[in-house]
Amino acid sequence: MDDEALKEFVIEGREGLDQLDREFLALEADPTATGHIAIVFRTFHTIKGSAGFLGLGRLEKLAHAAENVLVELRDGRAQFTRDLATCLLAVVDRLRQSLTTLEASGVEGSEAHDDLIAWLGRIQGAERGAPEGQTAPATLPRASAPPNAAPSVAPSAETVSPAAAARPVPTAPAAVAPAEHATVAESNVRVDVGLLDRLMNIVGELVLVRNQIVQFGTHREDPAFAGAAQRLNLITTELQEQVMKTRMQPIGSVWSKLPRVVRDLAIACGKQVRVEMRGKETELDRTILDAIKDPLTHIVRNAVDHGLESPQARVDAKKPRTGTLVLRGYHEGGQVIVEVSDDGAGLDLNAIRRRAIERRLVTEEGAARLTAFELGQLVFLPGFSTAAKVTNLSGRGVGMDVVKSNVERIGGTVDLHSQPGQGTTVQIRIPLTLAIVPALVVHDAGQRFAIPQANLVELVHLEADSGAPGIEYVREAPVVRLRGQLVPIVTLRALFGAAPRRLDAAHGPINLVILQANDRRFALVVDEIRDTQEIVVKPLGKELKALSTFAGATIMGDGKVALILDVVGLAQQSGLARARGERAAAQVPGAPSGQVHEVEGSEHQTLLLFTVGGGSTLAVPLARVARLEDVHRERFERSGDRWVVQSRGELLPIISLVGPTTATPAELPVTAPVIVHSSGTRSIGFLVGSIVDVVNAAVAAERCNERRGLKGATVVHGRVTDLLDVDAVIAEQAPWFEREADA
Amino acid sequence: MNTETETVRQLCTFTVDGLLFGLDVTAVQEVLRPQEMTPVPLAPEVVRGLINLRGQIVTALDLRRRLGLGLAPRDQPAMNVVVRHDEGVVSLLVDEIGDVIEVDEATAEPLPETLLADARALIDGVYQLPERLLLVLDARRTSAAPAVEPDRKDTP
Numbered sequence: 001m002d003d004e005a006l007k008e009f010v011i012e013g014r015e016g017l018d019q020l021d022r023e024f025l026a027l028e029a030d031p032t033a034t035g036h037i038a039i040v041f042r043t044f045h046t047i048k049g050s051a052g053f054l055g056l057g058r059l060e061k062l063a064h065a066a067e068n069v070l071v072e073l074r075d076g077r078a079q080f081t082r083d084l085a086t087c088l089l090a091v092v093d094r095l096r097q098s099l100t101t102l103e104a105s106g107v108e109g110s111e112a113h114d115d116l117i118a119w120l121g122r123i124q125g126a127e128r129g130a131p132e133g134q135t136a137p138a139t140l141p142r143a144s145a146p147p148n149a150a151p152s153v154a155p156s157a158e159t160v161s162p163a164a165a166a167r168p169v170p171t172a173p174a175a176v177a178p179a180e181h182a183t184v185a186e187s188n189v190r191v192d193v194g195l196l197d198r199l200m201n202i203v204g205e206l207v208l209v210r211n212q213i214v215q216f217g218t219h220r221e222d223p224a225f226a227g228a229a230q231r232l233n234l235i236t237t238e239l240q241e242q243v244m245k246t247r248m249q250p251i252g253s254v255w256s257k258l259p260r261v262v263r264d265l266a267i268a269c270g271k272q273v274r275v276e277m278r279g280k281e282t283e284l285d286r287t288i289l290d291a292i293k294d295p296l297t298h299i300v301r302n303a304v305d306h307g308l309e310s311p312q313a314r315v316d317a318k319k320p321r322t323g324t325l326v327l328r329g330y331h332e333g334g335q336v337i338v339e340v341s342d343d344g345a346g347l348d349l350n351a352i353r354r355r356a357i358e359r360r361l362v363t364e365e366g367a368a369r370l371t372a373f374e375l376g377q378l379v380f381l382p383g384f385s386t387a388a389k390v391t392n393l394s395g396r397g398v399g400m401d402v403v404k405s406n407v408e409r410i411g412g413t414v415d416l417h418s419q420p421g422q423g424t425t426v427q428i429r430i431p432l433t434l435a436i437v438p439a440l441v442v443h444d445a446g447q448r449f450a451i452p453q454a455n456l457v458e459l460v461h462l463e464a465d466s467g468a469p470g471i472e473y474v475r476e477a478p479v480v481r482l483r484g485q486l487v488p489i490v491t492l493r494a495l496f497g498a499a500p501r502r503l504d505a506a507h508g509p510i511n512l513v514i515l516q517a518n519d520r521r522f523a524l525v526v527d528e529i530r531d532t533q534e535i536v537v538k539p540l541g542k543e544l545k546a547l548s549t550f551a552g553a554t555i556m557g558d559g560k561v562a563l564i565l566d567v568v569g570l571a572q573q574s575g576l577a578r579a580r581g582e583r584a585a586a587q588v589p590g591a592p593s594g595q596v597h598e599v600e601g602s603e604h605q606t607l608l609l610f611t612v613g614g615g616s617t618l619a620v621p622l623a624r625v626a627r628l629e630d631v632h633r634e635r636f637e638r639s640g641d642r643w644v645v646q647s648r649g650e651l652l653p654i655i656s657l658v659g660p661t662t663a664t665p666a667e668l669p670v671t672a673p674v675i676v677h678s679s680g681t682r683s684i685g686f687l688v689g690s691i692v693d694v695v696n697a698a699v700a701a702e703r704c705n706e707r708r709g710l711k712g713a714t715v716v717h718g719r720v721t722d723l724l725d726v727d728a729v730i731a732e733q734a735p736w737f738e739r740e741a742d743a
Numbered sequence: 744m745n746t747e748t749e750t751v752r753q754l755c756t757f758t759v760d761g762l763l764f765g766l767d768v769t770a771v772q773e774v775l776r777p778q779e780m781t782p783v784p785l786a787p788e789v790v791r792g793l794i795n796l797r798g799q800i801v802t803a804l805d806l807r808r809r810l811g812l813g814l815a816p817r818d819q820p821a822m823n824v825v826v827r828h829d830e831g832v833v834s835l836l837v838d839e840i841g842d843v844i845e846v847d848e849a850t851a852e853p854l855p856e857t858l859l860a861d862a863r864a865l866i867d868g869v870y871q872l873p874e875r876l877l878l879v880l881d882a883r884r885t886s887a888a889p890a891v892e893p894d895r896k897d898t899p
Contacts, residue, residue: 204798447781539800540783540800541802541830543787543802543804549785560781561792561794
């Protein structure tokens with residue numbers, strides 16, 4: 001059992017019980033005060049819940065019995081009597097006693113509390129005037145967990161198996177020295193997180209003052225001053241470290257609930273699993289801990305359900321009957337690494353191959369060529385599950401893709417290594433904290449910006465005479481060729497609405513910051529690259545929350561505010577910016593290797609990706625696109641039974657792909673993207689949800705979606721994307737168009 | 744005396760474009776001299792920038808724009824009236840800070856029809872002072888900037 005969780009339970013429990021004492025006394029004075037009853041009820045409920053969670057069956061039962069009586073009281077079916085108060089106070093005393101035992105020995109006492117439960121039952125019966133009062137204890141629902149599911153002596157290695165029978169609990173010493181009680185209560189103080197955040201703010205401010213003082217010191221020839229400044233420097237640094245530590249929590253606090261998850265799951269699928277934890281003292285910022293809680297649980301479930309074999313299969317494979325699941329946490333290179341390893345069968349590569357072929361992600365020949373690593377990456381695709389049957393525990397097809405996106409949201413990465421027959425390891429790399437991140441400080445568009453290093457790939461400096469390939473223009477879109485890949489260029493000036501300058505290394509050196517946003521890589525042009533530093537991330541006020549371009553702001557060493565660029569938001573924004581520039585033709589390189597699945601017998605095409613109603617993404621060959629327009633919703637007009645837009649001196653008929661065209665334009669966003677297709681001298685517009693990207697991808701020749709208006713499919717960014725059949729849609733929705741175009 | 748204090752409001756006063764405004768002193772956290780300001784690209788026009796208020800990042804709103812008044816001369820430094828609202832603080836940029844004055848709520852008058860067509864909703868009351876008119880702003884409504892429209896674009 002986890003020491004940390006127990007300690008917390010003891011501390012919280014004591015606080016609750018102290019409060020109960022006060023509430024009962026207040027209730028005795030005024031039995032009709034319903035507010036007090038609600039508090040009492042809640043407190044018992046909390047104790048019951050926590051005790052159940054920690055497997056303290058006896059405590060749970062007692063609290064449950066008290067809660068039952070209180071329900072009657074709360075619902076007005078019973079009166080608060082002195083007798084009841086005496087009984088409930090006795091329960092409080094007993095609970096307090098149990099907590100003391102628990103704190104001293106780590107297990108709950110062997111006492112069953114049947115006397116008190118019977119008493120509670122009698123009172124409940126008497127209050128109701130029902131005859132079954134005496135039998136109340138028997139009718140109480142049994143706690144679901146068997147009492148004391150093998151509390152382990154070594155907290156780091158807990159054996160969980162269906163065979164684990166309830167072990168006799170060592171009888172705790174009847175009386176525990178009061179000094180023990182004092183140690184836990186006095187060595188821990190619970191502090192409001194808001195207070196810690198404010199402390200962090202003040203320390204940040206102190207750091208700035210320190211920087212200024214130290215700077216003054218360098219201009220003064222006063223050894224006493226220099227000494228004082230030096231001391232201030234050291235103390236501030238130490239204070240900053242310690243205050244940062246207050247926000248850190250050991251990863252063990254998240255792991256602590258995993259043995260229980262494993263236990264239940266192991267029983268459900270008839271497996272024997274031993275959980276080992278290594279490095280559970282590894283500390284992480286609490287916001288990050290929150291964010292990895294669910295992904296970790298998911299990975300652990302997968303490991304037990306899919307990774308580990310049944311006891312018999314393990315014996316057949318000459319492995320110990322009991323499978324081992326190792327949770328490992330450690331620091332490496334300013335990051336925290338959390339690993340979940342099992343010694344199971346490893347990924348079933350053939351099953352993955354079959355599934356990939358079924359899902360038409362690869363052809364059979366293609367699948368045969370995929371390496372083990374590439375096959376492993378497929379597991380992260382949405383809806384990709386090889387589980388033979390869907391259980392209520394895992395294998396429902398929502399899985400590793402969610403894990404991946406959750407981890408990536410906090411700037412982390414997920415990797416999967418699998419050895420057939422040996423086991424699987426899932427590795428999560430996450431930053432230490434989100435509050436303080438290393439960042440690159442750049443200068444552009446007249447001000448400083450910070451870019452989180454998590455998104456930084458490399459810095460490129462282009463000079464006219466370096467002989468290196470420079471900046472090219474594909475139509476209006478600047479791109480740079482980096483090791484054979486065309487990387488689209490983004491400029492803050494263009495993004496901020498200023499007239500873009502033509503980039504040319506001949507006019508002076510150009511600094512490029514190569515950034516990675518999810519699967520997309522792009523180059524940001526900046527005037528100047530300043531330095532890297534640790535920045536304290538602060539949120540923007542609610543007036544500015546909606547700006548996706550900025551992740552927050554920070555205060556620089558000179559006390560001025562600098563904005564932090566949100567690289568993902570930047571990519572999205574510039575995607576729009578490119579689309580707005582009519583026919584974006586920058587060839588975005590495909591997704592990184594392992595995520596692009598070459599389909600045999602297909603041709604590469606440049607595709608425009610867009611969303612339609614329902615949020616799904618479709619693609620259309622860029623060759624079929626004449627131009628893109630952002631049309632203000634007020635420009636949509638009715639003409640007969642069609643929607644039209646006046647564009648370039650002609651009437652552009654509109655086919656809506658976002659919903660029925662009879663809907664009013666008022667339901668559209670202020671400006672709606674329209675893909676214009678031309679045939680002969682006539683044009684027609686497709687109203688879409690949004691323009692997503694331009695990619696170069698292989699398009700499968702075969703028809704794999706029988707829905708009308710679609711033909712062929714492609715895999716873009718790891719997702720199957722259907723291709724819009726422009727001609728079919730026009731033939732169906734606007735048969736007059738072809739006739740008029742021919743005319 | 745007691746009955747009087749109930750109707751007296753203490754107002755922090757300041758001028759914007761020649762007009763005298765007041766805000767309830769309880770809403771005003773502090774008044775600051777012109778601060779170093781970091782502009783926020785793509786933000787609504789009313790947001791002039793961000794200031795560092797002892798480690799806290801505070802959005803500065805241009806009260807002239809908020810009230811639909813004429814633009815300030817470019818080089819005129821703006822004073823900050825830092826106002827608390829539900830989710831933090833914002834700084835309202837004004838021309839000059841005046842005194843804290845007391846008005847009797849009973850003497851409030853309606854806002855003249857011709858004044859401040861764009862910002863009538865922000866005015867909480869009007870008081871005739873011996874020399875000039877005092878317009879009292881509602882702190883909550885004034886400090887709530889219109890929300891940013893995500894991905895704001897101009898109509899092509």
